[in-house]
Each structure stands twice: as C-alpha cells, then as structure tokens.
Amino acid sequence: MITEDPRHQDIHEYLAEMEDIPGTRVFTAKRARQGYHMNQFAMSLMKDENRARFKADERAYMDEWPLTEDQKLALLARDYNRCLDLGGNVYFLAKLFSTDGLPFAEAVSTMTDMEFPEYRAMMMAGGRSPEGMRSIRANEAAAAAKKEDR
Amino acid sequence: MITEDPRHQDIHEYLAEMEDIPGTRVFTAKRARQGYHMNQFAMSLMKDENRARFKADERAYMDEWPLTEDQKLALLARDYNRCLDLGGNVYFLAKLFSTDGLPFAEAVSTMTDMEFPEYRAMMMAGGRSPEGMRSIRANEAAAAAKKEDR
Amino acid sequence: MARITAGVASSHVPLLGVASDFNKDRDDYFGPIFAGYDWTREWEKAEKPDVIILVYNDHASAFDMKIIPTFAIGCGERYKSADEGWGPRAVPDVEGHPDLAWHIAQSLVLDEFDMTIINEMDVDHGLTVPLSMMFGKPDAWPCKVVPLAVNVVTYPPPSGNRCWALGEAVRKAVESFPEDLNVQVWGTGGMSHQLQGPRAGLINKEWDNMFLDGLVGDSDHLRRIPHIEYLRETGSEGIEMVMWLVMRGALGKKTRALHRHYHVPCSNTAIGHMVLRPDNGEGLDMTGSDTVTAIAAE
Amino acid sequence: MARITAGVASSHVPLLGVASDFNKDRDDYFGPIFAGYDWTREWEKAEKPDVIILVYNDHASAFDMKIIPTFAIGCGERYKSADEGWGPRAVPDVEGHPDLAWHIAQSLVLDEFDMTIINEMDVDHGLTVPLSMMFGKPDAWPCKVVPLAVNVVTYPPPSGNRCWALGEAVRKAVESFPEDLNVQVWGTGGMSHQLQGPRAGLINKEWDNMFLDGLVGDSDHLRRIPHIEYLRETGSEGIEMVMWLVMRGALGKKTRALHRHYHVPCSNTAIGHMVLRPDNGEGLDMTGSDTVTAIAAE
Ligand SMILES: [Fe+3]
Ligand SMILES: [Fe+3]
Numbered sequence: 001m002i003t004e005d006p007r008h009q010d011i012h013e014y015l016a017e018m019e020d021i022p023g024t025r026v027f028t029a030k031r032a033r034q035g036y037h038m039n040q041f042a043m044s045l046m047k048d049e050n051r052a053r054f055k056a057d058e059r060a061y062m063d064e065w066p067l068t069e070d071q072k073l074a075l076l077a078r079d080y081n082r083c084l085d086l087g088g089n090v091y092f093l094a095k096l097f098s099t100d101g102l103p104f105a106e107a108v109s110t111m112t113d114m115e116f117p118e119y120r121a122m123m124m125a126g127g128r129s130p131e132g133m134r135s136i137r138a139n140e141a142a143a144a145a146k147k148e149d150r
Numbered sequence: 151m152i153t154e155d156p157r158h159q160d161i162h163e164y165l166a167e168m169e170d171i172p173g174t175r176v177f178t179a180k181r182a183r184q185g186y187h188m189n190q191f192a193m194s195l196m197k198d199e200n201r202a203r204f205k206a207d208e209r210a211y212m213d214e215w216p217l218t219e220d221q222k223l224a225l226l227a228r229d230y231n232r233c234l235d236l237g238g239n240v241y242f243l244a245k246l247f248s249t250d251g252l253p254f255a256e257a258v259s260t261m262t263d264m265e266f267p268e269y270r271a272m273m274m275a276g277g278r279s280p281e282g283m284r285s286i287r288a289n290e291a292a293a294a295a296k297k298e299d300r
Numbered sequence: 301m302a303r304i305t306a307g308v309a310s311s312h313v314p315l316l317g318v319a320s321d322f323n324k325d326r327d328d329y330f331g332p333i334f335a336g337y338d339w340t341r342e343w344e345k346a347e348k349p350d351v352i353i354l355v356y357n358d359h360a361s362a363f364d365m366k367i368i369p370t371f372a373i374g375c376g377e378r379y380k381s382a383d384e385g386w387g388p389r390a391v392p393d394v395e396g397h398p399d400l401a402w403h404i405a406q407s408l409v410l411d412e413f414d415m416t417i418i419n420e421m422d423v424d425h426g427l428t429v430p431l432s433m434m435f436g437k438p439d440a441w442p443c444k445v446v447p448l449a450v451n452v453v454t455y456p457p458p459s460g461n462r463c464w465a466l467g468e469a470v471r472k473a474v475e476s477f478p479e480d481l482n483v484q485v486w487g488t489g490g491m492s493h494q495l496q497g498p499r500a501g502l503i504n505k506e507w508d509n510m511f512l513d514g515l516v517g518d519s520d521h522l523r524r525i526p527h528i529e530y531l532r533e534t535g536s537e538g539i540e541m542v543m544w545l546v547m548r549g550a551l552g553k554k555t556r557a558l559h560r561h562y563h564v565p566c567s568n569t570a571i572g573h574m575v576l577r578p579d580n581g582e583g584l585d586m587t588g589s590d591t592v593t594a595i596a597a598e
Numbered sequence: 599m600a601r602i603t604a605g606v607a608s609s610h611v612p613l614l615g616v617a618s619d620f621n622k623d624r625d626d627y628f629g630p631i632f633a634g635y636d637w638t639r640e641w642e643k644a645e646k647p648d649v650i651i652l653v654y655n656d657h658a659s660a661f662d663m664k665i666i667p668t669f670a671i672g673c674g675e676r677y678k679s680a681d682e683g684w685g686p687r688a689v690p691d692v693e694g695h696p697d698l699a700w701h702i703a704q705s706l707v708l709d710e711f712d713m714t715i716i717n718e719m720d721v722d723h724g725l726t727v728p729l730s731m732m733f734g735k736p737d738a739w740p741c742k743v744v745p746l747a748v749n750v751v752t753y754p755p756p757s758g759n760r761c762w763a764l765g766e767a768v769r770k771a772v773e774s775f776p777e778d779l780n781v782q783v784w785g786t787g788g789m790s791h792q793l794q795g796p797r798a799g800l801i802n803k804e805w806d807n808m809f810l811d812g813l814v815g816d817s818d819h820l821r822r823i824p825h826i827e828y829l830r831e832t833g834s835e836g837i838e839m840v841m842w843l844v845m846r847g848a849l850g851k852k853t854r855a856l857h858r859h860y861h862v863p864c865s866n867t868a869i870g871h872m873v874l875r876p877d878n879g880e881g882l883d884m885t886g887s888d889t890v891t892a893i894a895a896e
Contacts, residue, residue: 009526011705017528018455023499024536028455029673029700035879036365036717043364080499090496091360091453098385104315105567108500110397119501123565127492127503134532159824161407161476167826168753173797174834177403178753179375186419186663193662195682231795240794241658241751248683254613255865257796269799271864277790277801284830366719369667370712406753412760414668414712417752421664454715455704462710 020136025084035087038075041065042088045095054099081111170286175234185237188225191215192238195245204249231261302400302474302481305584306347307547307555307576308340309515310433311489312356314425315567317389332469333571334564336431336561339589340575343559344442350481351397353404353470354427355546356488357452358531359384360422368454369416371466374423374447376402382422391428391437397444402475404446407473413466423447430488433573448541452489456527461544464523467549474550487547488538492533493569502535503570509562511541512574515575518554537569551578558588566597600698600772600779601881604645605845605853605874606638607813608731610654610786612723613865615687618730629838631869634859635731637887638873641857642732642740648779649695649742651702652725653844654786655750657682659722666752669764671706672721672745673699689726689735692801694743698775702744705771711764719746728786731871734834748841750787754825761840762821765847772848785845787838789860790831791867800833801868807860809839810872816852835867849876856886 003148018026025031032039041062044050054061062072074082075096083093090108098106109119132139168176175181182189194200204211212222214223224232225246233243240258247253259269272278282289319330326334348565361382363369376396381388410413426449432442448470451457458466467485474483494500514522525543531536548555559575577584617628624632656702661667679686686829706713724747729739746768751756756764766782772781789806792798812820821843846853850871857873875882 009708011701011708011771014456014527014708015704018531021499021531021536023497024494024531025497026455026531026536027453032365032454033696033700039365043360045385046361048383048387051385064486084496089360089453092598094359101386103567103878104495108495108568111497112500113498123501123503123568126505126564127570128494128499128501128509130502130504130533133499133502153816159410161403161410161473164410164754164825165406168829169830171797171834173795174792174829175795176829176834177433177751179406182663182752183402189658189663193658196659198685198690201683211661234794239658239751245658245683248630252795253865258793258866261795262798263796273799273801273866276803276862277868278792278797280800280802280805280831282848283797283800366717367665367667367670368715368717369665370707370714372665409668409754409756412757412763414714414756414760416668416712416714417666419664419666456707458707458712459710462712465710 022133022136022139027035027089031087033087035089037066038083038086038088039092041067042092042095045099051099054087078110082109084111157231161270172286172289177239181237181239183237185239187216188221188233188236188238189242191217192245193248198248201249205257234261302477302479302483303582304471304474304483304485304578304581305349305577306484307551308430308434308484308486308571309544309547309574309576310430310486310488311490311566311569311571311573312426312429313566313569313571314384314429317425317429317432317581321390325368333563333566334433336563336571336573339559340434343438343575347484348482349443349484351446351483352514353402353446353448353474353483353485353550354430354488355448355450355486355543356426356430357540357543358449359424359426360453362421362449368451369449370451370458371413372416372418372449374403374418374421374449375405376419376421378422379423379445379447381428382424389425391426391432391461392439392440394423394427394431394447395444397446399479400474400481400483401446403477404470404473407476408466408469410447411469411472413469418447418449426488426549430486431533448546450538450546452542457477457539457542459523459527460542460545461523463545464520465550467546467551470546471552485547485550487544489543490534490539491570491572492535493533493537495537495568497536499535501568503564504534505562505564505570506534508570508572512562512572514559515544515548515574515576516555522548548576551576552580554579556586558586600775600777600781601880602769602772602780602781602783602848602876603647603880605849605876606728606732606782606784607687607842607845607870607872607874608728608784608786609788609864609867609871610724610727611864611867611869612682614725615723615727615730618735619688621802626830632731632866634861634869634871637857638732638871639734641873645782646780647782648743648867649698649744649781651744651746651772651781651783651848652660652728652786653746653748653784653841654724654728654840655776655838656747656764657722657724658751660719660738660747666749667747668716668749668756669711670716671699671703672716672719672747674719677719677721677743677745679726680722687726689724689730690738692721692725692729692745693742695744697777698772698779698781699744701775702768702771705774706764706767709767709770716745718749724786728784729831746844747779748844750837750840755837755840757825757842758823758843759821761843762818762847765844765849768844769850783845783848785842787841788832788836789839789868789870790833791835792833793835793866795834797833799866801862802832803860803862803868805831806868806870810858810860810870813842813846813874814853814855820846844873849874850878852877854884856884
C-alpha cells in the first residue's frame with residue numbers, strides 16, 4: 001500500500017494513471033464530456049412515461065437527444081463496451097439495463113469475454129483475480145522482459 | 151480589523167454574533183428554513199407566465215404554495231421587513247420587486263424609516279454611517295454606561 | 301450534547317434491496333449475506349440510535365450530469381425512494397433531521413469544507429439498502445437520517461484524506477449540537493467491485509480484508525491510500541470505499557470492532573460489513589458478536 | 599502554459615446593467631461611475647485576455663433553495679442571461695471554456711476543494727454586469743468565461759481564508775494547463791451595501807478603501823477578516839467582498855495596482871473597482887492609469 005500523502009498530486013499524472021488499468025474506462029472529465037448527452041438520455045429512463053416511449057420506438061426516442069450516430073448505434077445494439085468508449089457511465093447506462101429488465105450482473109457480464117453462466121460461476125468461485133490486471137504498463141514491461149529472457 | 155484566524159470558530163458563537171447587528175437579519179439556517187417556501191414562491195416569479203398569473207390574482211397564486219397566513223399577508227402588503235422576519239431573503243424577494251416594476255433602491259427604502267426621496271438623498275450624500283450601527287450589545291453597553299454617568 | 305456512539309460500514313449493492321423486497325433474503329444465495337447482518341440487527345434494536353449520518357453516493361438518481369457536488373448534505377424534512385429504472389423501492393420514506401443536518405452543514409462550512417446543501421432530493425439504493433440491511437422491513441425506519449452524499453462517479457472523487465478529515469469535522473459538529481442525541485455514522489459502498497468493461501467482476505479479498513483491518517485501532521494509514529490503488533486493487537467501483545473513511549474519521553483516534561462480516565459474491569460485488577465503536581474513553585458497551593463471519597470461499 | 603496576467607475587482611450592481619442596456623451610462627448619475635471604467639476598457643482592448651475566471655455569486659437565479667453549493671464551477675459550453683424578474687438582459691450569451699474549466703475543477707478537487715461542477719445554468723447580473731463594465735456593448739463578448747459561483751447568500755459563506763486559498767489553488771491549476779492562454783481572474787460584488795432592513799443604505803468609505811489598500815502589495819492580512827466584520831462595517835451584503843479574495847489569492851504573493859476607482863452611490867451600493875497585476879517576477883507591463891479616481895463626495 002502506498003502511504004505517501006496523495007494530496008497535491010499533479011492532475012496530469014493522476015489522469016495518466018487512470019488510463020493505465022487494463023479493461024477499464026475511468027469516468028474522467030474527458031469521458032464525462034464525450035458522453036454527456038448519452039448519459040442524460042439514459043437518465044431520462046428513470047421516468048415511467050419515458051421508458052414507455054423509448055420501448056415503443058427506441059430510435060425515435062433517441063433522435064430527440066443530441067447523440068452521435070455512433071452513440072445511437074451502440075445503444076441500440078446494447079454494446080456496452082462501445083457505450084463506455086463513447087463516454088457512457090455504467091450508473092447512467094444502468095437505467096437502460098433496468099428498462100430492458102436485465103439483471104445488473106448479466107448486463108455487466110456482456111462487457112466481458114464470458115457468457116453470463118460462466119461469469120456467474122466465476123463470481124461464485126470468488127471473482128476475477130487482480131493478478132495481471134493491475135497495470136497496462138507493468139504488463140507490457142513484464143512481457144518485454146520475458147521476451148528479453150528468451 | 152480583527153486579524154485573528156477565524157477558522158474553526160464555534161458555530162454557536164458565530165451565529166450569536168450574526169444576531170448582534172442592529173436593523174439586520176442575517177440569512178442563517180433558521181431563517182432559510184422558516185422562509186423556505188416564501189423564497190421558493192418569490193423565485194417562481196422569474197417565469198413570465200407565473201408573473202402574469204400572480205398579477206391576475208395574487209392571493210390565488212400564493213394559495214398554491216405552502217405559505218403561512220402571516221407570510222401571505224406580509225407579501226400582499228409588500229411589508230418587506232415583516233417578510234424578512236418571516237424568513238424572506240432579499241435576493242428572492244427582489245423577484246417580487248421586479249414583478250411590481252419597483253426600482254430596487256425604492257423597494258429597499260421601504261424597509262427603512264425614510265421615504266424614498268429622503269433615502270435617495272442620504273445615498274447621494276454618501277450613505278448611512280456605520281457609527282452606532284455596528285452592535286446591539288455595544289449600543290446597550292454604551293447606553294447603560296451613559297445612564298450610570300448621570 | 302449529541303454524541304457519536306458507533307460507526308457502521310456496509311456495502312450497498314442494489315440486489316440486496318431486491319432480495320429484501322422480494323423475500324429472497326434467506327435463500328441459498330442471499331442467506332449467507334444476510335446472516336452476517338443478523339447480529340447487527342439485534343444490536344441496533346438495543347442501541348436505538350436517534351439519527352444516522354449516512355454517507356453514501358448517488359448513482360445517477362438525484363444528481364444528473366448538470367450538477368455534480370463533491371460533498372452534499374441533506375437538510376430536508378424527508379426523502380423519497382428514487383425510481384432507478386424499475387420503479388421506486390417499496391420502502392418507507394426516509395425522515396431527515398433538519399435541525400442536526402443544518403447545524404452540521406453550518407459547522408462544516410466554518411471548518412472550511414465546501415459543502416453543498418440539499419433541501420429536496422430522492423435517495424437511491426446507496427442510502428436505502430444499508431437501512432434494509434440494518435433494520436429489516438419495518439413500517440417506518442426506526443430513526444432519522446442525515447444523508448451525506450459523496451461524488452464517487454465523476455473523477456476525481458474527494459481524496460481519502462479529505463474524506464477522513466470530513467469525518468473528523470462531522471464529529472466536532474455533532475459534539476457541539478446541544479440536544480442529547482445518539483448518533484451513528486454509516487459509511488457505505490464497496491468493497492471490491494468493477495461493474496464495467498472486460499475487467500468486470502474483479503474481487504480482491506486480501507486487499508478488502510486489509511482495509512477492514514485498517515479501520516480498527518489507532519492507525520490512520522488508510523487515509524493516505526491514493527485513488528489509483530483502490531482502482532487497481534479492487535476494481536473501478538471499489539473507489540466507493542473512500543466513503544467508509546468519512547465514517548472512520550468521525551470515530552476519533554481509536555476504534556474497536558464489535559462485528560465483522562465478509563462475503564463473496566453478491567452480484568458483481570464483495571460484501572463487507574463492520575460495526576465499530578469509538579474507543580477513546582467514551583465508555584461505550586464494547587460487547588461484540590461472538591463470531592466473526594468467516595471469509596466466504598476460503 | 600496558461601498564465602494569470604491580471605486580477606480585476608468590481609462591484610456588480612444590477613442597476614449598472616440597466617444603465618448600460620438603456621444607454622444611461624453617461625448621464626449625471628451614472629457618468630462618474632462609468633468614467634472610472636474607461637481606463638480599464640481601453641486596457642482590456644490591449645490585453646486581449648483569452649479567458650476570464652469570473653468569481654461571482656448567484657442571486658437566487660440559477661440556484662434556488664433546493665440546492666446551495668458553496669463553490670460551483672461552470673464547465674459548460676455556454677450560458678444564457680437569467681431572467682431575474684424583468685426578462686433576461688439583452689447581452690450576448692456567455693461562452694464557456696470547458697477544457698480549462700474541467701481542468702481547473704479536477705485540479706481543485708485533487709487539492710481538496712469540494713467543488714460542485716455545473717454543466718448547465720443561466721448566469722445573472724453578478725456575472726454579466728462586470729462583463730458590461732469592462733467590455734461595453736459588443737455583439738459578442740471578446741473572451742471566454744469560466745464562471746466560479748460562491749455562496750454568499752445562505753450563511754455561512756466560505757471564510758475569507760478559504761476563498762483566498764481557493765484562489766491560490768486556481769493559480770496552480772491554471773499554470774498546469776498546457777495551452778498558451780492569457781487568463782484573468784475577476785472578483786466581483788461589494789463593496790459596502792446593505793439591501794435589507796432598517797439599516798439599509800449603510801456605506802463605509804474608510805473600510806472599503808482600507809480593503810482596496812489591502813489588496814495591493816504582499817500582505818495577506820485580508821484573508822483573516824472574519825465575516826462578522828464585513829457585516830458590521832460594510833452592511834449585510836458587503837460580505838460579497840470575500841469573492842475578491844479568490845481573485846487576490848490567484849495573483850500570488852505580491853500585487854501592484856494599475857487602476858483604482860471608488861464611487862458612492864450606485865443605487866444602495868458603494869462602487870469599487872481595481873485592476874491588479876501579479877508582481878512576483880512575471881515581467882508584465884505595469885503601466886497604470888495616470889489618475890486614481892477620487893473618492894466621491896469627499
Ligand atoms: Fe454504490
Ligand atoms: Fe451581488
């Protein structure tokens with residue numbers, strides 16, 4: 001554990017570290033801005049009448065929002081990794097999980113390389129290990145060192 | 151000027167001092183809570199349609215808000231000192247000044263013991279002096295000392 | 301004088317609310333999770349807290365992207381359960397304690413915390429699930445609640461150090477409230493979980509238990525853990541654990557654990573739960589649970 | 599690298615907006631007030647700032663009683679003029695600088711300021727009147743604006759010390775922004791005024807000028823003035839002067855005054871205006887106005 005006082009860390013270093021985690025998009029300002037309207041759209045699904053209108057015609061409902069075509073396609077396809085890449089945040093997107101009546105864990109599993117039964121089994125067995133999942137840079141360095149060894 | 155570091159002042163002392171200023175109601179939590187709906191009502195007058203409805207029937211419009219009868223009467227009478235006593239804040243009440251088309255300074259003058267021309271003349275001459283207007287306790291102590299002297 | 305008599309930490313997974321609301325809380329899946337709260341439910345009946353200062357985060361329910369407060373304190377009379385996309389939970393309204401909340405808010409601003417005061421909002425599973433876990437299904441919650449919402453969604457959230465310091469200032473504020481109130485501080489969210497991307501499902505039992513260990517005793521080293529460590533070690537949503545530090549900071553220099561529970565999994569998440577007493581000569585009853593629930597799957 | 603090249607202080611009385619919008623700015627009443635800004639308007643034309651970080655308070659326009667942020671930073675693309683009860687002012691929309699604003703917001707949270715991020719809001723006279731005073735009536739404002747709203751309506755507002763420290767952290771944030779930007783920080787509101795109750799109309803020229811004096815040079819004693827002193831000495835709304843301390847804090851250890859103006863009255867208020875340069879070896883042009891406008895009515 002790092003016990004150095006983390007205060008007054010430079011924001012650029014801080015943000016760079018956030019991009020160094022494998023398989024993870026941290027919801028920084030960059031993503032918050034990119035996904036602003038996608039997240040606001042998702043949040044609108046907290047209202048029953050909006051859910052009904054969305055379900056009746058997804059495309060028409062989304063056309064009322066200033067979304068990019070990419071964002072609309074990712075949402076229509078329920079391609080949540082793509083949604084994250086386009087600035088979506090899971091707590092906002094969760095309103096769409098709920099609208100679809102999809103259990104949270106099942107929706108989350110669609111972002112992994114597993115089908116839901118396999119994902120569920122992994123969770124029952126204690127979850128995904130952090131080993132080898134902590135740092136992109138560290139993984140690259142380890143891979144390079146290994147190559148050197150040969 | 152007090153140059154002691156004011157941080158970490160006790161909140162009770164802080165609030166007690168705020169009540170020690172002659173002719174002044176500081177908008178503390180106590181007042182903010184008491185006047186909550188009166189201030190929210192006033193703020194609703196930022197919308198043209200609400201202003202029109204209010205002007206058409208002030209009483210009926212106010213009856214839509216959870217105001218006390220005292221608050222409604224003070225508002226109907228444009229008795230702004232009374233409004234302040236009942237938790238009003240001048241920045242919120244100012245929406246009512248504007249709705250009435252009353253210049254800000256004229257509305258403010260109604261809370262003093264002067265008519266507007268006299269108030270305006272005072273301002274032109276440099277405003278009200280703070281002398282003798284700083285502290286209720288200090289004024290009382292001075293009055294008591296004076297009485298003792300005689 | 302009001303006083304802080306205990307700190308409670310708990311995960312607030314929405315699925316626990318579903319399990320409670322639909323009476324699945326003793327089935328094979330949820331039974332071992334809820335069993336770890338049985339001791340606490342009995343203990344809370346005896347403790348009878350007057351007010352919970354409930355540190356939680358809003359999950360895109362009360363706050364959308366238009367306004368993102370770092371620290372928001374609820375000073376309202378009552379709060380309704382939010383509709384998070386499947387209708388509001390059928391739980392009682394949450395009654396606020398505006399007298400205490402405003403007092404704390406004013407005191408915190410004097411102590412240079414840049415609070416946002418909230419008078420009207422709905423509260424989501426972050427706040428209502430811990431109430432269900434600790435109190436079950438009463439017709440009305442047995443105490444009042446001061447919601448203290450922390451931004452852990454948009455980066456950066458407040459530092460661990462800032463959260464701990466906020467807890468310290470909350471303690472000072474509570475102790476300067478003249479009414480005689482039994483106040484608990486709850487820190488919610490966590491433990492390990494990642495709800496997004498190919499790395500979803502990450503769980504780090506060792507780290508979580510190191511964190512639980514660190515809440516007990518007189519060390520304050522947890523306040524210096526940087527955000528990146530939570531994310532690398534416990535998943536992107538593990539950052540919610542900074543909210544536990546507000547609770548820990550509010551307990552003073554030293555604490556003792558009365559009860560501890562850890563279980564994997566609940567949905568995507570590791571469940572952690574702990575009951576702490578301040579142990580700085582307050583003279584509180586230190587009777588704890590007989591057993592510490594074993595770490596699941598070990 | 600972005601850099602802070604100047605600080606500007608100014609009252610933001612709504613009546614000045616009316617005078618500007620209805621071409622009364624050179625009449626007998628307003629002429630002496632606007633004359634004190636003539637130097638600054640010319641100077642701004644030469645300075646060509648890219649961005650103004652505009653510290654102001656909302657006067658029950660964007661924020662009602664439901665939500666009261668202590669420090670709110672506007673990270674949006676643009677802001678419209680608020681309808682304060684007589685229709686919105688006919689001034690250009692205010693263009694934001696989301697890149698810089700988000701950078702500052704993120705940096706401030708890391709530095710343990712508990713910011714509220716705002717992405718959509720209308721801005722009232724507190725923000726638009728200073729723009730009119732400094733830039734006149736252009737078809738579009740000549741620079742972008744990062745609104746920084748401070749609560750000075752519901753008590754307690756942030757301490758003077760906290761405002762000054764916020765300014766220091768804003769400076770650090772600006773200096774770590776990679777783009778080459780000429781940034782000014784404006785502190786608005788004040789000076790002496792009381793808009794309520796039997797004591798309304800209070801003006802304290804001596805105190806106001808002591809405060810103006812204190813902004814210049816290398817002393818930081820102003821940050822330690824307690825709220826009660828502003829209220830007793832300069833009227834209940836004189837508290838707005840704490841916002842000038844954010845500007846002053848952002849200028850570093852030492853400042854020099856290029857221009858100073860003081861006039862009584864404008865409506866209920868004493869007008870104060872000052873242009874300051876940071877004077878810490880930045881090597882900026884220190885050419886000032888030839889005359890300091892005399893204190894009115896003396
Ligand atoms: Fe959560
Ligand atoms: Fe103002």
